[in-house]
Amino acid sequence: MISLSLQTSARVVLVDITALVEKALVTSGLDEGAALVFCPHTTAGVTINENADPTVRRDIAMALERLVPVDLPFAHLEGNSDAHVKASIVGSSVTVPVEGGRLALGTWQGIYFAEFDGPRRRRLLVQPLAGSRP
Amino acid sequence: MISLSLQTSARVVLVDITALVEKALVTSGLDEGAALVFCPHTTAGVTINENADPTVRRDIAMALERLVPVDLPFAHLEGNSDAHVKASIVGSSVTVPVEGGRLALGTWQGIYFAEFDGPRRRRLLVQPLAGSRP
Amino acid sequence: MISLSLQTSARVVLVDITALVEKALVTSGLDEGAALVFCPHTTAGVTINENADPTVRRDIAMALERLVPVDLPFAHLEGNSDAHVKASIVGSSVTVPVEGGRLALGTWQGIYFAEFDGPRRRRLLVQPLAGSRP
Numbered sequence: 328m329i330s331l332s333l334q335t336s337a338r339v340v341l342v343d344i345t346a347l348v349e350k351a352l353v354t355s356g357l358d359e360g361a362a363l364v365f366c367p368h369t370t371a372g373v374t375i376n377e378n379a380d381p382t383v384r385r386d387i388a389m390a391l392e393r394l395v396p397v398d399l400p401f402a403h404l405e406g407n408s409d410a411h412v413k414a415s416i417v418g419s420s421v422t423v424p425v426e427g428g429r430l431a432l433g434t435w436q437g438i439y440f441a442e443f444d445g446p447r448r449r450r451l452l453v454q455p456l457a458g459s460r461p
Numbered sequence: 462m463i464s465l466s467l468q469t470s471a472r473v474v475l476v477d478i479t480a481l482v483e484k485a486l487v488t489s490g491l492d493e494g495a496a497l498v499f500c501p502h503t504t505a506g507v508t509i510n511e512n513a514d515p516t517v518r519r520d521i522a523m524a525l526e527r528l529v530p531v532d533l534p535f536a537h538l539e540g541n542s543d544a545h546v547k548a549s550i551v552g553s554s555v556t557v558p559v560e561g562g563r564l565a566l567g568t569w570q571g572i573y574f575a576e577f578d579g580p581r582r583r584r585l586l587v588q589p590l591a592g593s594r595p
Numbered sequence: 596m597i598s599l600s601l602q603t604s605a606r607v608v609l610v611d612i613t614a615l616v617e618k619a620l621v622t623s624g625l626d627e628g629a630a631l632v633f634c635p636h637t638t639a640g641v642t643i644n645e646n647a648d649p650t651v652r653r654d655i656a657m658a659l660e661r662l663v664p665v666d667l668p669f670a671h672l673e674g675n676s677d678a679h680v681k682a683s684i685v686g687s688s689v690t691v692p693v694e695g696g697r698l699a700l701g702t703w704q705g706i707y708f709a710e711f712d713g714p715r716r717r718r719l720l721v722q723p724l725a726g727s728r729p
Contacts, residue, residue, distance in 0.1 A: 365690075365692050422690055567637070
């Protein structure tokens with residue numbers, strides 16, 4: 328398992344971690360299988376989406392904000408309940424197929440750390456998983 | 462890794478890919494572990510839900526449409542921002558346990574390709590992951 | 596693969612299954628890799644969120660209820676369409692990295708069975724996945 332760290336720059340922001348994950352994958356030496364990219368926090372998650380137009384990331388953040396506004400009548404009193412809910416909607420990890428030692432992402436896909444309660448110093452785990460061949 | 466293709470028939474539709482994935486699994490020869498079913502696109506995803514009553518699939522599409530209407534004030538100007546958001550909500554992959562060379566799905570579960578910006582020709586990746594036995 | 600069962604106590608409730616999963620992991624003997632925690636039902640899911648303040652779980656349930664009310668104009672006539680939609684939003688599984696035979700969860704993370712159509716007797720599958728080392 329490879330442990331990485333990153334700094335997020337806003338309360339809600341999607342940070343492109345594709346290059347970080349690719350580098351960890353090379354370190355791992357995995358040829359065929361998958362890379363589990365796991366967020367060990369409860370007010371952030373990991374998602375895959377478009378790597379070209381940065382407005383897509385902002386649209387995702389905006390739409391999630393409309394779905395789970397920060398001022399819903401929450402019982403948890405730390406002021407970040409919306410972030411917990413968003414983390415469960417987006418999910419705490421992605422699993423990406425690996426072939427020939429490379430992430431088998433689609434042409435337009437990037438991997439994003441989805442920060443919902445930043446800015447903060449965050450950790451990220453990358454666990455290579457062994458494939459199975461005939 | 463096994464690469465499959467499929468044609469979707471509407472802008473938003475859940476396509477049953479359970480048999481496709483099962484066939485890929487047999488080809489892989491995996492006995493125990495999991496099948497990673499991965500969508501390499503950013504306006505579609507993969508989900509697991511009921512395989513019996515087809516109205517469930519339509520209800521899921523309808524509810525997602527209400528959550529993320531196509532006419533939100535999006536910044537991305539291709540007219541498919543709602544599809545990007547729905548892809549991140551549903552997720553780009555599912556991982557299904559495999560035992561005795563078969564998908565360990567529940568009785569009522571099927572695997573669905575969740576198209577949010579069709580109709581299109583789409584790809585789908587199935588990566589067998591090795592289990593670990595005592 | 597290890598099959599577990601649990602009883603849920605309400606229509607919508609997040610049940611802490613972290614200890615159950617940890618115990619299954621020890622049984623599996625896996626040292627390095629990941630634990631796939633899979634829900635074989637279509638009106639429930641699995642999610643990771645805060646393990647300290649129990650109000651977070653109730654806030655997640657409340658926010659999902661606002662997102663997908665039980666009385667939307669659903670076509671499926673069993674009265675539990677909202678539960679099917681919530682299952683696809685939260686997801687049917689989580690995959691947790693394993694190192695040194697232990698779940699590599701963050702300090703504040705717990706694993707939850709997300710019941711959306713209880714109370715019911717439910718099953719849960721834990722599949723250890725083999726890691727890959729350099």
